[in-house]
Amino acid sequence: MAHFHKNAPAALDTITNRASISRMLKSFAALFLFSASAVFAQTNPTAYDALRTVGNQLNRDYVNRVVSVTGLDGNPQPSTWRILVDDQNAQGFREIQVRDGRVTSNRISNRNIVGTAQGATVNPARLNLDSSGAYEVASRTAGSSHVPFAYVNYTLRTNARGDGTWIITLQNQNHRPVGTIYIGANKGTVTRTEGMFAGAPMDAVIEDHREGDIEDKEHSGDNPIMRSVRQMFYRTREQARETFKRVRHNFADYIRGND
Structure with a gap:
């Protein structure tokens, strides 16, 4: 013992x-x-990568007929991109999915595309912002406005003016939206925000499609929250413009391998 x-x-x-x-x-x-x-997650392909895959594996002309590019639950980039192409030969939309550098689905879809005019396609010559750059703009906006997020939904399509626009929706850990930011894919201009700023509900919408140095104009109907949101919106535009200078990435140069 x-x-x-x-x-x-x-x-x-x-x-x-x-x-x-x-x-x-x-x-x-x-x-x-x-x-x-x-x-x-960091090495998931960007939207440009997915478009190049479509051109290489299916049809090079498809990149000139893109109606929309969508990716969900990015962290920061999504694992799968869904690309809608206006396929004139098929008299409808061709829905293509790309994952890990491969086309995993390719089918004809006749459904209507919400928010996009019939036949409106993104002009690749005026596409200067990849999804990685759009993320940088949205992330900086969220950081400066104290809005934490975990996931990102991406949509690239034309707006009512026919301009290519990134619609970036930030989500929390529960996949609930905390803000949406619209970014011009040509010049990187922030044209619209929904929520996005700390203390602002999702229905707090600010929109301004003007280019260049724009001064904030007071709106007599604004309550204190909306007045604050409007001020932050125009500060965001300035920050986005600086970020765009750093992340600008021309799609045509990318496809030709000139960058």
């Missing part, structure tokens, strides 16, 4: 050490999985 008591602390230390090592290994494994998922 004396022999047992003499060695009991050492035995307990060994058990404790093994438990600590086991917990440490589990922590390292969890950290590795988290880091790996973050790396994979």
Whole structure:
């Protein structure tokens, strides 16, 4: 019995050490999985990558007939891009899905495209903002307005004026929208926000399609919250313009391999 008591602390230390090592290994494994998922998310293809895949694997002319490009739950880039093409030969829309650099689905769809005029396609010559750049603009806006987010939904389509526009919706961990920002794909101009600013509900909408240096004009009907949102909107436009200068990426140059 004396022999047992003499060695009991050492035995307990060994058990404790093994438990600590086991917990440490589990922590390292969890950290590795988290880091790996973050790396994979970072390396998901951008919208430009997906469009190039469509041109290379299906038909080069499709990139000139794009009606919309959509990606959901990006972190920051989505794993799958859905591209709608105005296929004149098929007399309808062709819906193409791209994942991991491969076309995984290609079918004809006759459904109506909400928010896009019939036959309106994105002009690739005026496409200067990839989804990665659109993310940078939206992320900076969210950061400066203290709006945390976890996921990003992307849509590229034309607006009522026929201009290519990124519609970026930021979501929280529960996939609920916390703000939406509309960014011109040609000059990177923020033209509309919904919610987006701390304390602003999603129905707090500010819209201004003017280009260049624009001064904020007071609106007599604004309550204090909307007045604050409007001021932040115009500050956001200035920040977005600076960010756009850094992330500008011409699609035609990308396709030709000139960048």
